[in-house]
Amino acid sequence: MTGEPTRVLHTGDTHIGYRQYGSDDRRRDFLRAFERVVDDAIDEGYDVLVHAGDLFHSRSPRLDDVRETVELFRRLDDAGVEAIAVVGNHESKRDADWVDLLQDLGLVRRLGDEAVVVDGVAFYGVDHRPPSRFDASEIGFAPSPQDASHNVLVLHGLFEPFPFGDVSLEGFVESSDVDWDAFMLGDYHHPERDQVGGVVASYCGSTERASADEEEARGYNVFGFDDGVRMERRAIETRDFVTVEADLVEGGTDEVIERTRERDVDDAVVTVEVRGGSDAPVVQSEVEESLLGRGAVVARVNDRRDKDEDETTEVEFADPDSAVRERVDEMELTDAGREIDAVVRDKNVARTRIAEEIEESVEGFLDADGDEDGMEDGKPEQSTLGDVS
Template sequence: MTRVIHTGDTHIGYAQYHSPVRRQDFLDAFAAVIDDAVDGDVDAVVHAGDLFHDRRPELSDLMGTISILRRLDDADIPFLAVVGNHESTRDGQWLDLFERLGLATRLGDEPTTVGDTAFYGLDHVPVSRRDDLDYAFAVHDADYAALVAHGLFEPFGYADWDTEEVLDESTVAFDAMLLGDNHTPDVAEVDGTWVTYPGSTERASASEREGRGYNLVTFDADATGGDDRAEIRRRALDTRRFVFVEVELREGEGEASVREQVRQHDLDDAVVIVDVTGDGDPVTPAAVEEFANDEGALIARVTDRREIETDDEVDVSFADPEDAVRERLDEMSLSAAADDVEEAIRADTVPDSNVRETVKRRVEERLEDPDAFDRKSGDIETSTDGDDADGAGPDETDLSNTDEADPDDADLSDTDEADPDDTDLSDTEDADSDDTDDADTDGSSAIDGQVSMEDYL
């Protein structure tokens, strides 16, 4: 029997809403996963990509990550991982650095055996390069096998990767595919193989409303029963509270009504998201945000979703200018090279005096890859969507033996003495995922990106 924690999309270094507190939250969420791994004495922690939010993590984020991985190493628990699209660099990966330090194993086409299970890895690969993949994995002599990969796989939302093709063409028969990239936790069975996402460990978007967590995966045919060879249970993480306030204004109602509805919630140290709809009077988002902050909120964002009459049809949101810019850029389907230039111009970490040189270097690095100058076709960067506003729930919920699993419900009806603290995701027939956080960078098994570690250091 082999028990592993399956996590991913930790996005360490993401200063959401430009908040240093939120930046620390992402590192703390990863630390909580590792603490659970040590306390639970699992056989390994499997990370499915996007450990970092971008290719140029701050030194504090690197040092914090190393400190956390040392705790795992001190407990003799291996950290197995692949590279995601957000963190991919050109000449080497941060994961390679951790491997050199003896703190991680980068998974690939050779098996890494833990207990009686062989683990393989598949880094994020852009759609344009997937036709060149042959899915040739080396043979193993373990009882079970799992593929860890980063990408948007069928049958989940926004999928651009054919899961059946991967399983059919692979030279190894996998009992499970442990995935990253989709921030919505979900599970499905494809050709007799369990395919699952653990979701992100922190809310990378206000639309990720359900609670955050990770998967506990057990490879043991005797324990799972029936024909299953893997059992997948979901465990919750205690992360920063998000308070979602939906305000529908009636005619004659205005800012005072919004404030009153905001006041009815516990805002202490929470990220407060207020959506205003209806037919009421105009609302000044900044004034409501200031009110929420005075009431104890860590961060407040107000979006007035009502149509504003102008000469052109414009959807205006003051919730986060950065999000608005990113949404518009996504609609433009810029090439990877253009994305590099755009990021350099707007990045807080690039001094104005260095912008010209940074842009020049990034374009030069892309010259070896003509595809980097082609506009994207259909690649979508979005965030996830959930239904549980407060994120509250049991540490684990058991969904075993359901015919059609609703991602919002935990059906315990067909279990033998189901533990209310456990969520078994293994035996769902149909699971649907809505949103993802994916950027089409050129990170892949061929390793591509913006900057080398040498340039960074």
């Protein structure tokens, strides 16, 4: 290849629409993080933006999140940046996926077993699937076009040689007739890089922190394809996560609050880890209210002190109804799920009529939608609350 190298931005796991901790501020953060990636792709003149799955956090994102996402891809298109993508596990639907909508709008090209060639680089893709169906020998790829100097496979899943892997990437090297140059991966939220039979394999990581243990700076990978393959890591600015270690000596709530004053919590997501030998009670709601009053966007308190098995722990809630509503918001329920929750908690519905009311509500959704998203074999899909990979 001669001339300027083909420059590819590799991103994924953007989880747009994730209302983390039940916070609308956090929901907007996930969209803004992807917007920063798009800004970089345009400002720095990349040829291709590869999205390795989990564009959205759920199969049923809010309409305003979809609308703003479409506008971001429209900006890429207007700037001449080719956008290509695979589908992740969080957004996968039984029929048409959101990537198909973006493709119908002429803004994204969905990858598959046929090559999509951009500036001499051939891109293939495999959407997320269960490990039992990720047999590389059964996935046939069309031959690489003669005008392609490099071949890239984009996948969403957990792969070996990374220690958390379920499926070996070695199988794609050994069983495919395509001579791969790079594997661009999504699903694992921490950036990782390795080699598989001489092929560069990399996870781009998530663009926002989907859990507090994602401590590395968020960002994306950059590839350059010319006579060889070059890869770099670029960071983006995201909201601060602050962890306060409150190792109590004698005090309870007041001592925890005093420990939090040692840290700047303004505009941050704050987690307080309570430890130590003191058995004084800690009212979590008071600590959280104090943090929110100092400008924290989200405040959470985890009491990690060892408790005597015979000890009775008193739990205090500032507002039980508010706590329940917040927990329901975090569960990312489908519309049908929210309807069921509303019926169960409706004080005007007689307890003897709950089952009948729920049945009528679900039948209404099924009649309207034919096949309700988030329902598998007639059973509500389990929500993903902790690990969103």
